[in-house]
Amino acid sequence: MELSKRAIQEFALAVTNSTTPGNEQPEPINVFAIILFILTLIVAGACFILFDYTFQVVKILTIVEDLPSDYDLASPAYDPIDGDSEPEDGGPPHYRDEQHDETNVDNNGVPKIAPGLYLGGSPDIHGKYITSSFRKALRYLRLEAGFWSPWRGFSVNIVYSVAASCVNGIFRSMFPFPFGKYIAGVLVMMVVSPLGLVHTHVVIAPPTKETWFGRLSRLPFRSILHTLPAALLVAITGQATYAFPDIMVKAFVPSRAFDDPPPEDDDNPYQSMLTPLQCLAIYSVFLASHVFLFIPSMIILYRVQASVYAATEEAIIPFERVGAQNVVQAWRSYTWEGKKRLIRLYAKVMPVVWLAAFGVGTLLFFEMRWVMGAKGHVLDVILHTWLKNQFGRAP
Template sequence: MIPAHSFAKRGMEMANHAFSMKQQADEPDVHQIPPLAALIFLLTCVAFFVLLAAISYTYGHLITTLCMVESSSSNAYVPIHSVEPAEDAPPAYTEDGVPKPNDAEVNIVRTQPITASLRATILHLTAKAGFWARLRGLSVYFVWNFARSIVVGMLSAASSNPFGMMIAAIIAEILLANLHMTWIHVIISEPSPKKWYQRIPTPFFKTWKKIVPAVAVWAVTSQVVTILPMLVTGTFGPMRHMQDPNYDPGMKEAYATAGQLFFAMFLTIALVVLLQIPATVAMVRVAASMLPEEDETIVPFDRTFGGLTTPEIIGGQGKIGIVEAWRSFNWECRRRLLRTVLKVAVIMMATWILFTTVALIEAHLLFGPAFGEMMKSMHGVANRGS
């Protein structure tokens, strides 16, 4: 991960280099970028990227993972006198037909799943674990992703081939399977006095062997969803000739390219729905089935998966299989997850549109005529560098 200030420094160097070349050529109307304006613009970009990252983590990772774990419905058992009746609700009756308004007998009140609503999920998390519960598990998430980037970098250092990168990413996920499972355990369970590194499952190799098949399937599908649309789209039409320096596309080719990009987008969506989501659900639920007995889940969760799992103490594996993990996630749960994913996509898209609009308006107000010159200069320097 490259720090934001490195991008800013590189961008300013490119812009200053381009402007100095124009000054040497005695070209008129060279616009200087005010340092304060550049700083304000940079801080705005950093703030929006932090906001996008927080939204992505809370809604795209944390809540969707809880949605994959939560049971389709939960039963809340409360005394009848603690429930505020509606004004037009009839009184409770005994078997003899005699009203009993003060009876403290326990009734069953069926409620919808917590993760059916994004707002309800956030309120539930903050009530259980405080305001920062929306970022719970962030430390182990950073460690896991940092370790993964190091492993991928080491394995793919000798090759820039996309397939080599894909294989390196899959191997990295398999090697770090226990760390991935630790992150899942941290976010689906109630607050624990233990540090995250104290919650890494033990014995290490034994638990790794149990979780690695599900992680391997998830890693492969993730790479297929990322690579396959680009590979397929690049085998036909104008995009097949994009690497040809002598290729001179016209308006017809521009329309065809736009059509190919839409095809790539729909292919990606189809692969996400048909491959990545089922693989992710199976992997998360397999990891959840291995949650230690002393840890309570923060959302309602059936540890037995309808009787499909058997504890190790009585001779079972102590986990659920990949196929059973997906099958136990019924259609009601699947629809709830798809609705959650759609809501998250809309939130991310709206945030990105807001960021783009604010950035463009701010750039024009802060830089004025220098904005266009800066973009042209940076584009020219980038082309010479490549």
């Protein structure tokens, strides 16, 4: 937005100019403050990225894991052949279930176990789901797949993000009109959907020497085609989640507020900024569209992607192998128990993330003020103006 650009320009101008007339004696640079600010920024950024990705991994596992009530999750499911969980050629591991006794079978003689459960079931969960809590899911992942398992598939996720950014730049240039960026966003999601499919399969797969590129190369083309409707649904709802607030901002803020320079008859060029009630309305629309549109479509996408997971491969979590599902089947097969686990995951994790973001943001603000020295009053002016425009007053 132009208001943000104007604030950045004023901030840069204040930093480059000296506080003394004529710029005779520039203020010395505080090297220690700069180093501290950069280290805080790097460490905080890395922690947020890793935690956000871990949350994404657990979220995928929570959505995919969903079993009928007559399955015995406490009993071991599969033992590796000859004590080796992975063939020498690096291919998918093979398992056997010969250790089950006759009391753990149904009327047809089929063991009541979770299909695809990796290496002996969940660790001491007393019949509950592996993803019944965030910490329990992490403990299970590290027990079954090692310390780095919460970041499984991180490499393909990086490739996915880079590819999406490059393709988005191409499509944005093809649709230069105002809402062309949302059309570009939908097309980008469709183009990189094979990488998203591979990422989901890597997350739910047991540890293997096979690279994500090897998994992509042997991925059936019909599996990619089967997941495209679900990917299209996520793309549309995701872009709508950001389009609705954008439309509201353009409706609430007069066009003259974006003029550069601002109108001369205005005492405060920022007086046309959003009011607190308008901010609340925009955030409410964003939150409602995210919860009721984007998250359900995301659930459908992950479950459709898991449904085309090869039946010959084991998975690190239990889920029913009922064959490829369409959009409607994926949503209907998601039980209320699975929805409750996902709601608990968001309810427990998101407040911690918001609190951490607020704390880090406050710390960076004061460190930046320390870096700027005497010019730090510019940050006070920016903060004072923002508080006054948002709440009508400022300390």
